[in-house]
Amino acid sequence: MEIEKSFGISEVPKSTVDEFISGADASMTRGKKQALGDLENEFKKCMMCGLSQSRTQVVFGSGNPDADLMFVGEAPGFDEDQQGQPFVGLAGQLLTKIIQAMKLKREDVYIANCLKCRPPSNRSPLPSEIATCKPILMKQIEIIRPTVICALGKFAAQTLLQTDEPISRLRGRFFDWNGIQIMPTFHPAYLLRNPADKKLVWEDVQKIMKVLGLL
Numbered sequence: 001m002e003i004e005k006s007f008g009i010s011e012v013p014k015s016t017v018d019e020f021i022s023g024a025d026a027s028m029t030r031g032k033k034q035a036l037g038d039l040e041n042e043f044k045k046c047m048m049c050g051l052s053q054s055r056t057q058v059v060f061g062s063g064n065p066d067a068d069l070m071f072v073g074e075a076p077g078f079d080e081d082q083q084g085q086p087f088v089g090l091a092g093q094l095l096t097k098i099i100q101a102m103k104l105k106r107e108d109v110y111i112a113n114c115l116k117c118r119p120p121s122n123r124s125p126l127p128s129e130i131a132t133c134k135p136i137l138m139k140q141i142e143i144i145r146p147t148v149i150c151a152l153g154k155f156a157a158q159t160l161l162q163t164d165e166p167i168s169r170l171r172g173r174f175f176d177w178n179g180i181q182i183m184p185t186f187h188p189a190y191l192l193r194n195p196a197d198k199k200l201v202w203e204d205v206q207k208i209m210k211v212l213g214l215l
């Protein structure tokens with residue numbers, strides 16, 4: 001209950017990780033892992049946009065190559081740029097709590113960002129940067145082929161759904177996207193500034209859990 005309480009929820013879902021990952025095909029997982037590894041190698045020295053000049057390293061993404069659930073955020077921040085892993089700062093710690101509240105582990109899901117390189121001073125991504133980097137994300141999604149993508153925040157939701165609608169209007173409902181269900185919700189960094197909205201994110205997350213058979 002500590003995890004759920006710290007995330008601001010009281011209802012504990014009855015589900016298990018085993019249910020979530022049952023039936024995984026080991027050879028398919030190996031193939032996806034290889035494909036993701038090849039893609040990461042191809043772009044780990046990417047110079048396609050100006051962010052290549054200021055980043056420390058490309059933050060490709062991490063997690064289960066055969067995940068049923070993928071989280072897509074905005075861009076690496078300071079900690080991610082230093083460590084080369086997505087969502088490892090304060091917002092990342094909150095995302096981990098959300099994942100654990102779903103009775104999952106980070107290793108069960110796949111986590112990536114729209115941009116693979118940190119914008120200077122954590123400024124918002126430019127449309128040109130998102131357009132340039134988007135094919136890498138598309139390829140990741142194509143390889144993983146999750147059942148659900150949880151789009152974290154405005155940039156992820158607008159990038160995937162190709163819309164200018166604000167996240168406050170997009171969140172909380174599924175969008176079918178080439179057979180994958182996309183659920184936009186607030187970014188964990190937003191929740192750090194607006195903890196009262198954790199309840200809304202928990203509502204969104206529970207809808208994902210229902211689709212994945214976790215509730």
Ligand code: SF4
Pocket residue numbers: 043046047048049050051052058115116117129132133
């Ligand atoms: S943000 Fe994307 S397109 Fe730009 S340099 Fe990094 S990996 Fe390449």
